[in-house]
Amino acid sequence: MQTESKLQKLLDSGHFVVTAEIGPPKHASAHGVRHHAEMMRDYVDATNITDCQTAIVRISSIATAVHVKDCGIEPIVQMTCRDRNRIAIQADLLGAYSLGLRNLLCLSGDHQKFGNHPTAKNVYDIDSIQLINAVRKMRDEKVFFCGEPIKEHEPRFFIGAVANPFADPFEFRVARLEKKIEAGAQFIQTQCIFDMERFERFMEMVRERGLHERAHILAGVTPLKSWRAAKYMQTSVSGMIVPEELVQRLKNAEDPKKEGVDICVEQIKYIKENIKGVHGVHIMAIAWEEIVPEIVQRCGLYPRPKVE
């Protein structure tokens, strides 16, 4: 299903796309967000705008996305199921579309236990697969989640979802990805890849099922600044596998930040050249947005292609 998304046009015409991530701030100024957007503008095709990531209160994904769009980058609005029931979700979707936002990434969201309001009541009225499915129906069948017709101006999002090849049960991960695609996901961004072997096995299973032909798969990467960051991801972030060699490589490096970037560049090049079925990379430079242009350049992915 065709939408007005530039990201979709790029993917559909076979480009290896680059997306990045912008985390909204924990205050009410978009100054920093705009700075990051300006800086990344020519280097990425679209940026994810996280939705109160790790359940920490920040400027909303939709509001931030408008700032980012203003700076000339196409945003990907993230929508989690944690904080809104089906009424609030649809209201936000209509609002987001009316503001010119065209890409939507559907997620269940990190549990509130991890954030700055662990005593909050969570919602989880619907789950991410149900969300994907319902957003697709809004667009293709022009109905609200309840089945009532949307008389005019239905939101027409390019719909994305996430996949985590490093979570368990491993064998079920690809089946669940298929379920998401079946539900209506058109592009998939993966969790940060550090364990390349496991990712390759995952992609093998994806290709066996032909899923790479039914949705665009973007491989998630994260440049690490230090061995401590790597260790933290290894031990404290659920659903993440960080091989010990990687921690050691950063530990032994003279300039760990440079090493972190080197590793990330190697990973992207490797994925692009060797893993069939991957249609782009998603760079999650958590609190290190400045490094994105350098990574893109060093991977030979600059300049970015243009579409009509």
Add this chain to the structure above:
Amino acid sequence: MIIAQQKPVKDIAAMIADCKKVAFIGCAGCVAVCLAGGEKETEILASAMRIMRRLEGNPLETVTYLATRQCDPEYVVALDEVVKDVDAIVSLACGVGVQYLAERFDKWVVPALDTKFIGGSVVHGIWEEKCGLCGDCVLHKTGGICPIIRCSKSILNGPCGGSQYGKCEVSKDVDCAWQLIYDRMKKLGKLDKLLEIQPFKDWSKSRDVGPRRATREDVIIE
């Protein structure tokens, strides 16, 4: 059964700080089984309160009673005499029992327990939540493991990306319900069932509709 746990003694004491005579009413139902509000717990709590108050130089008179079930008017009637001249009633039942006492008596009725969840015992002294009272059971689709309450995000099309090594992202002490569901469905040769997209849950059958009522016309006594 309903699992409840006693509030901290000082919190209970604060609720009845200005009373001279108090009735402590236990319940022989669920809360007795989960060792929170049975006969023994009622006696211990009453005596703890008396001792505390004596040390404060402000003695408290207590009466104790064990209701067969506080969630049944039939057994609450029997309390009329017991609570006749007390300043307050401390209920050691679940929240339902507290409300039944408050409905019947024009007295200050306070809860001694925190009503936690419905579940069952794992070993003596440990209880686990198993059902979220959703009013529309889906256990036949999930191998007998409840995704509503045992999955931290109530996912019907799980597992989420935080499931790892069999544990839920919220804690290493919590099993991932979807790992359990997957394992069991695999064992039963029914993995294909998990590939169906489960539709939205009808929460109007849950408490989201407001308080619910169940009726059995055939057994109602006029």
